[in-house]
Amino acid sequence: MSRAFNFCAGPAALPEAVLRQAQEELLDFRGTGMSVMEMSHRDQVVVELARRAEQDLRDLLGISDDYAVLFLHGGASTQFAMVPLNLMGDNGKADYINTGQWSSKAIKEARRYGDINVAASSEDRNFSYVPPQADWTLSADADYVHYCPNETIGGLEFDFIPEVDKPLVADMSSTILSRPLDVNRFGLIYAGAQKNIGPAGITLVIVRRDLLGRAGASVPAMLNYQIHADNDSMYNTPPTFAWYLAGLVFQWLKDQGGLTAMAAINERKAKRLYDFIDASGFYSNPVEKADRSRMNVPFVLANSDLDKDFLDEAGAAGLHNLKGHRSVGGMRASIYNAVPEAAVEALVAFMADFEKRHG
Incomplete structure (x- = not known):
């Protein structure tokens, strides 16, 4: 499995x-x-x-x-x-x-x-x-x-x-x-x-x-x-x-080496995802850069009409629970300690492919 x-x-x-x-x-x-x-x-x-x-x-x-x-x-x-x-x-x-x-x-x-x-x-x-x-x-x-x-x-x-x-x-x-x-x-x-x-x-x-x-x-x-x-x-x-x-x-x-080791991993995960979002014209994050969370990364698509397609295709690709909170909409990737770096890499790859096909 x-x-x-x-x-x-x-x-x-x-x-x-x-x-x-x-x-x-x-x-x-x-x-x-x-x-x-x-x-x-x-x-x-x-x-x-x-x-x-x-x-x-x-x-x-x-x-x-x-x-x-x-x-x-x-x-x-x-x-x-x-x-x-x-x-x-x-x-x-x-x-x-x-x-x-x-x-x-x-x-x-x-x-x-x-x-x-x-x-x-x-x-x-x-x-x-x-x-x-x-x-x-x-x-x-x-x-x-x-x-x-x-x-x-x-x-x-x-x-x-x-x-x-x-x-x-x-x-x-x-x-x-x-x-x-x-x-x-x-x-x-x-x-x-x-x-x-x-x-x-x-x-x-x-x-x-x-x-x-x-x-x-x-x-x-x-x-x-x-x-x-x-x-x-x-x-x-x-x-x-x-x-x-x-x-x-x-x-x-x-x-895993304690919290210092976890901090380094979490920094890498957050940077990878935020750097991709910031370099894209298709996705955006609404929070001031200095105040962005390293655990919860909300983002929106340039065209919200594509939200359902994004979530459906992400789920089919094995990327789950990306829907943003009902009060704010959009997407959210929570990348807590147990979410591996491989998950963030898979998400970025999917987002890049989705943008290429729908952007």
């Missing part, structure tokens, strides 16, 4: 080596005679699996003991509520940077719980650029500053980490583990798994320990970071199979 090249924004491609190992262990996990899906999360085998996954993640990102690492339910969208519920103090105020749909959704949800100041926005130009920090209007009394370093839908990415004097919170769902990261510059990082971590169903939270314990008495237990930290992310039954697969991905990343 030949594997298709999968450019889905999420749930996204997983490393083939990870899938094969999961396949081999599916019925008999490490000699137990059971699948890991069937085992209690209190079983020592599963507890050790979880411990190993956390340690591998800490190794990859250089996460110190000053931070708790949580593996939770609910996706990044649940974090839109958990962040203000846990981090808003007496001021009840936070600064948010709006650079796309995920930022906008985070802002909308946070406004249920406090006073949200949109300190900067690129909505005036259809989220095609990152507002320079010099133009931000940050609040003196904000409890934290929130931003989304990479907007999956619009293909917009910060090329800097903001310098702020409040805890910095980042939705890193679509960029985490794609390159090295200085975790110490953040108060809290959260990420849905289904891009670079593993399958949908588990959410990663990295939170500085001094920010724990701030949730009010009315915050439900399942939305309280402190409770999850106190219970090693096992306050209730966690998504054990997704946690197991995430652990395999972390091991795979180590085998």
